[in-house]
Amino acid sequence: MVNNAISKSYNFIKKLLLYHPPLNPSPFVLEETPEEKQVKSDQALNSLADSLRSLKALLRYAKRLSLFLTKVTTALREGQWSDRAEDLKAECQALEKQRAEFEPILFAYQSGRDETGERSLTTSLEENRRIIETLYHLPLNKDIIIREIDIAANPPVKAIAVFIDGMVDTKNLNLSVLQPLMLLGSGRRQLYDGDLVGHIIKKYLPSNQVQRANNFSQLQEGVNSGDTAIIFDGIAEAVLVNTKGWEHRSVEQPNTEPTVRGAQAGFTENLRTNTALIRTILRSSDLVTEMMKVGARSRTNVAILYLKSVANPQLVAEVKRRIQGIRTDYIDNSGSLMQFIEDQPGFLFPQSVSTERPDRVGAHLSEGRIALIVDGNPYIHVLPVSFFSFFHASEDFGLQTPVSNFMRVLRFLGTLISTVLPSLYIAISYFHVEAIPTQLLLSIAGSREEVPFPAWFEVLIMELSFELIREAGVRVPGMLGTTIGIVGAIVLGQAAVSARLVSPAVVVLIAITGLASFNIPEYRMASAIRLTRFILLLFSAVLGLVGLATALLWLTVILCSMKSFGMPYLVPVAPKTQAGFDVVIRGPVYRQENRPDALNSKDRKRQPHISRPWTKQQPVGKVEDEQ
Amino acid sequence: MSYQSGRMGMAEGIALVFVICFVTAFIGLPAEAIDTSGELGWFSVIIAGFSTMIMLFLLIYVFQRIPGDLFSVSKHLFGKPGAYVISAYYTVMFLALAALWIRQFAENTLLVALPSVNFQLAVGWYALGAAFIVYLGIENIARATYVILPFTVAGTLFVLGLLEPLYKPNYLSPWLGKGIGSALIKGGVLVGANAGSLLLAVLAESFQNVRTLKAAAVFGLGGSVLLKALSVLIFTMVFGASVAIEKTLPFFDMSRLIYLTRYVQRIESIFIILWVMVGVLAIAVSLYMGIYLITRLVNLPAMKPLIPTVTILIAQLSMIPPDIGTVFELQSILIRGYCNIGIYVIPLSLFAATLLKEKRGTKCASG
Numbered sequence: 001m002v003n004n005a006i007s008k009s010y011n012f013i014k015k016l017l018l019y020h021p022p023l024n025p026s027p028f029v030l031e032e033t034p035e036e037k038q039v040k041s042d043q044a045l046n047s048l049a050d051s052l053r054s055l056k057a058l059l060r061y062a063k064r065l066s067l068f069l070t071k072v073t074t075a076l077r078e079g080q081w082s083d084r085a086e087d088l089k090a091e092c093q094a095l096e097k098q099r100a101e102f103e104p105i106l107f108a109y110q111s112g113r114d115e116t117g118e119r120s121l122t123t124s125l126e127e128n129r130r131i132i133e134t135l136y137h138l139p140l141n142k143d144i145i146i147r148e149i150d151i152a153a154n155p156p157v158k159a160i161a162v163f164i165d166g167m168v169d170t171k172n173l174n175l176s177v178l179q180p181l182m183l184l185g186s187g188r189r190q191l192y193d194g195d196l197v198g199h200i201i202k203k204y205l206p207s208n209q210v211q212r213a214n215n216f217s218q219l220q221e222g223v224n225s226g227d228t229a230i231i232f233d234g235i236a237e238a239v240l241v242n243t244k245g246w247e248h249r250s251v252e253q254p255n256t257e258p259t260v261r262g263a264q265a266g267f268t269e270n271l272r273t274n275t276a277l278i279r280t281i282l283r284s285s286d287l288v289t290e291m292m293k294v295g296a297r298s299r300t301n302v303a304i305l306y307l308k309s310v311a312n313p314q315l316v317a318e319v320k321r322r323i324q325g326i327r328t329d330y331i332d333n334s335g336s337l338m339q340f341i342e343d344q345p346g347f348l349f350p351q352s353v354s355t356e357r358p359d360r361v362g363a364h365l366s367e368g369r370i371a372l373i374v375d376g377n378p379y380i381h382v383l384p385v386s387f388f389s390f391f392h393a394s395e396d397f398g399l400q401t402p403v404s405n406f407m408r409v410l411r412f413l414g415t416l417i418s419t420v421l422p423s424l425y426i427a428i429s430y431f432h433v434e435a436i437p438t439q440l441l442l443s444i445a446g447s448r449e450e451v452p453f454p455a456w457f458e459v460l461i462m463e464l465s466f467e468l469i470r471e472a473g474v475r476v477p478g479m480l481g482t483t484i485g486i487v488g489a490i491v492l493g494q495a496a497v498s499a500r501l502v503s504p505a506v507v508v509l510i511a512i513t514g515l516a517s518f519n520i521p522e523y524r525m526a527s528a529i530r531l532t533r534f535i536l537l538l539f540s541a542v543l544g545l546v547g548l549a550t551a552l553l554w555l556t557v558i559l560c561s562m563k564s565f566g567m568p569y570l571v572p573v574a575p576k577t578q579a580g581f582d583v584v585i586r587g588p589v590y591r592q593e594n595r596p597d598a599l600n601s602k603d604r605k606r607q608p609h610i611s612r613p614w615t616k617q618q619p620v621g622k623v624e625d626e627q
Numbered sequence: 628m629s630y631q632s633g634r635m636g637m638a639e640g641i642a643l644v645f646v647i648c649f650v651t652a653f654i655g656l657p658a659e660a661i662d663t664s665g666e667l668g669w670f671s672v673i674i675a676g677f678s679t680m681i682m683l684f685l686l687i688y689v690f691q692r693i694p695g696d697l698f699s700v701s702k703h704l705f706g707k708p709g710a711y712v713i714s715a716y717y718t719v720m721f722l723a724l725a726a727l728w729i730r731q732f733a734e735n736t737l738l739v740a741l742p743s744v745n746f747q748l749a750v751g752w753y754a755l756g757a758a759f760i761v762y763l764g765i766e767n768i769a770r771a772t773y774v775i776l777p778f779t780v781a782g783t784l785f786v787l788g789l790l791e792p793l794y795k796p797n798y799l800s801p802w803l804g805k806g807i808g809s810a811l812i813k814g815g816v817l818v819g820a821n822a823g824s825l826l827l828a829v830l831a832e833s834f835q836n837v838r839t840l841k842a843a844a845v846f847g848l849g850g851s852v853l854l855k856a857l858s859v860l861i862f863t864m865v866f867g868a869s870v871a872i873e874k875t876l877p878f879f880d881m882s883r884l885i886y887l888t889r890y891v892q893r894i895e896s897i898f899i900i901l902w903v904m905v906g907v908l909a910i911a912v913s914l915y916m917g918i919y920l921i922t923r924l925v926n927l928p929a930m931k932p933l934i935p936t937v938t939i940l941i942a943q944l945s946m947i948p949p950d951i952g953t954v955f956e957l958q959s960i961l962i963r964g965y966c967n968i969g970i971y972v973i974p975l976s977l978f979a980a981t982l983l984k985e986k987r988g989t990k991c992a993s994g
Contacts, residue, residue: 032785070793092738183645210775252701269665281855346930405725416906428896431740431741432740432899433898434893434895435893435894435897437889437890437892437895438889439889543744543752544740544741544899545740545896545897545899545900545903546736546741546752546899546903548900549901549903549904549906550752550756550903552761552900552904553756553760553771553775553904553907553908554756554759555769556771556775557759557760557763557767557770557771558763559771560763560766560767560771560774561763561764561767568770570770571773573773573774574638574770574771574773574774575636575638575639575770576637576638576773577638626754
């Protein structure tokens with residue numbers, strides 16, 4: 001184009017008017033990884049990679065051999081053979097062992113398993129170190145520490161200590177692992193003779209828990225759990241020393257289950273602390289703590305606790321079977337674990353009691369139930385349970401029978417109010433106004449006169465507002481949460497009434513419903529009841545009491561159809577079993593003679609028929625008088 | 628769910644029999660009983676209960692000798708054709724009861740609870756309500772019934788008790804009625820009101836043992852008959868026979884009369900919850916029985932796929948009668964006629980056949 005005035009003007013106008021997209025770099029788009037794109041793995045490439053790994057290992061061995069030969073040559077040339085003979089002999093033995101590992105079939109098999117961690121340890125320290133570096137993505141990974149040490153002996157033993165910074169107790173590691181191995185030995189120690197690992201464990205490692213590991217899977221499990229792995233040159237075995245010592249919360253008051261009269265200790269995130277807390281409550285050698293690992297990547301520790309002579313063995317086996325059958329990569333929460341093993345995980349109602357109180361777990365264990373502890377979670381799940389267990393509080397047995405029964409009845413009443421009150425209000429005020437006494441009806445009608453919404457909408461917005469305040473109160477940290485809860489409830493309620501968005505009667509109704517819902521001791525059950533309330537609200541808004549009755553009936557049948565780990569959910573009511581005087585109301589403690597019938601525990605008797613034999617004996621003064 | 632109905636105990640048996648027999652107290656039975664026996668309607672209810680119980684015990688005797696359910700026992704005694712006829716007969720009976728109850732409860736709902744609701748919606752609602760719980764199985768229906776049972780009994784007694792200021796015992800004077808002889812005979816005809824109790828025979832195999840069947844018969848049927856008789860008695864005392872005959876919703880009408888203070892009055896709405904629950908449960912139980920028998924008749928591996936189809940058909944069937952009057956006529960025919968064959972003729976035939984078989988067996992053994 002000719003560069004004249006017309007073209008210049010044309011270009012100027014074009015530049016002025018035409019939209020030019022900004023020259024920003026293209027935005028980030030999360031794309032599929034190459035592994036995802038490559039649907040079929042390339043077999044040829046895989047075998048090539050295996051060959052490459054084998055060749056590299058052989059090359060490293062050759063280098064080591066060459067280095068060793070140089071050492072031998074130097075020693076011979078310099079006339080130091082007699083001084084260094086022991087060292088060289090030991091090294092030669094290590095090299096021979098390593099060579100044995102290079103048997104063609106074994107070598108091909110092992111090198112193919114490098115990245116899975118299933119491989120056995122080799123005698124070559126260098127090789128072991130390289131595999132660890134591959135497994136832990138070193139040097140990318142900064143908290144994995146590989147510490148080289150020379151164990152004082154004759155000849156000195158080369159070793160490495162592998163641990164995760166932050167998960168080990170540094171003091172413990174220094175004093176009970178590194179110091180004895182590095183400083184306390186004498187030059188005359190003949191460690192290579194016989195069982196080196198056994199020798200070191202018995203004589204030089206003062207730690208209280210030491211394990212041997214012969215493959216990388218075990219080694220990883222130990223290191224990931226806070227152990228320190230010590231790998232020796234020339235030995236295809238590692239030592240896992242217990243140096244666990246990560247930071248964790250100390251035992252505090254339970255946050256969600258406070259009591260007035262009960263114990264004040266709550267579970268923490270540390271599994272061992274939790275098992276110990278239970279053992280302090282239930283000091284029985286009969287209490288078994290079985291450990292299992294769940295999650296292919298998280299390898300979360302799950303503890304199963306039960307009283308061996310009481311718990312039904314079939315139940316224990318079933319729980320273990322279900323846990324072993326979990327195929328997932330990550331579990332961090334006892335609630336998630338329960339969803340994997342529950343009978344009906346899609347149902348609204350919880351099928352295990354979750355608690356952060358050791359005394360509550362102890363009481364359930366003594367009845368023949370099983371407790372599940374997930375490492376890193378302070379909520380312990382107890383199973384199997386019935387619907388009624390969710391309304392029992394830990395201090396029930398600590399109070400006088402009439403008082404605790406009053407509390408229990410209050411809780412059940414609260415549950416009933418929380419479930420049906422709003423829907424009952426809607427049903428009656430919409431479809432059956434004749435049921436409301438005239439004065440009350442006039443009062444409600446008067447208060448609703450200026451409200452522009454239908455009653456169901458009023459109730460719904462107030463219910464949702466209440467839920468929002470509650471959720472905000474939980475999420476907002478500390479004291480601010482409580483303040484927001486109180487201020488939100490008062491201000492919102494008052495403002496809504498003043499703005500004539502809702503009637504005062506509905507505010508009172510929702511406040512009572514909300515208060516009643518907090519009477520339920522178990523959070524998950526309270527949530528289930530809250531959700532049920534919304535469903536019932538819908539039914540009663542559509543078909544009044546007929547809808548409400550149908551929904552309640554459906555709810556009852558659904559509850560009857562539920563099972564908690566094979567035990568009917570509404571037991572001992574439906575199906576009817578021997579109640580044991582502790583369902584809705586409870587009898588005195590000395591009348592609690594049998595364990596719950598539905599648990600089919602090994603030992604049905606909890607205490608003899610006469611658990612207070614002193615009532616049949618003469619009082620002290622009288623005995624002395626008779627004598 | 629296969630056609631096997633699970634295992635049930637005494638409590639479940641009692642609850643099932645109670646609910647399926649007692650449901651008639653909420654609909655047409657009191658008027659029907661007073662219509663047939665006048666002031667002694669309550670007595671005819673007891674007679675009907677007593678007669679049904681005798682027949683049930685005859686059936687239990689049969690099951691004691693020949694284990695199995697109604698179909699297999701009939702097959703054993705009368706061969707395959709006999710078993711088909713008997714099972715088909717009871718299938719029709721249970722499904723007809725379900726259809727009539729759906730219609731009556733739907734009409735009641737329109738009459739007293741939701742006058743502006745569409746008729747089809749009311750019928751569909753009861754059908755859906757029943758079908759959903761049938762889907763969850765008889766064991767769970769039985770357990771839910773057992774949970775609701777105390778509230779049903781307590782609620783009924785509460786209403787009957789609160790009517791005490793309105794009791795007029797002279798309405799019961801025997802000389803006003805049709806006489807004891809008539810009550811005895813008519814009571815024998817009213818057994819159809821307890822026809823649901825035959826579920827014990829249909830599901831005999833599901834109950835733990837003969838003792839469970841006996842307990843269910845005695846306490847389930849006995850309890851429901853006593854409460855029904857008490858309801859009819861008080862119904863008569865409150866309204867008088869001539870007015871009571873006209874009442875199609877006895878329980879609702881009785882609860883409507885309650886006036887203790889200005890705070891305890893017009894509480895009939897609260898009891899809607901009670902009769903709706905009992906109604907849906909009874910419909911569900913009879914629907915289950917019908918579907919179960921169809922499954923056995925045509926030897927199907929499972930009954931769940933049948934539930935929606937049969938429910939829709941039954942709901943459609945219940946909408947055929949043009950008005951509630953026709954429904955009462957049909958119910959009368961069912962209770963006084965068709966069900967009587969199921970209560971008297973079939974159990975007696977099964978009993979006679981068992982005795983005959985036993986006699987022959989003994990003869991063979993001895994001879």
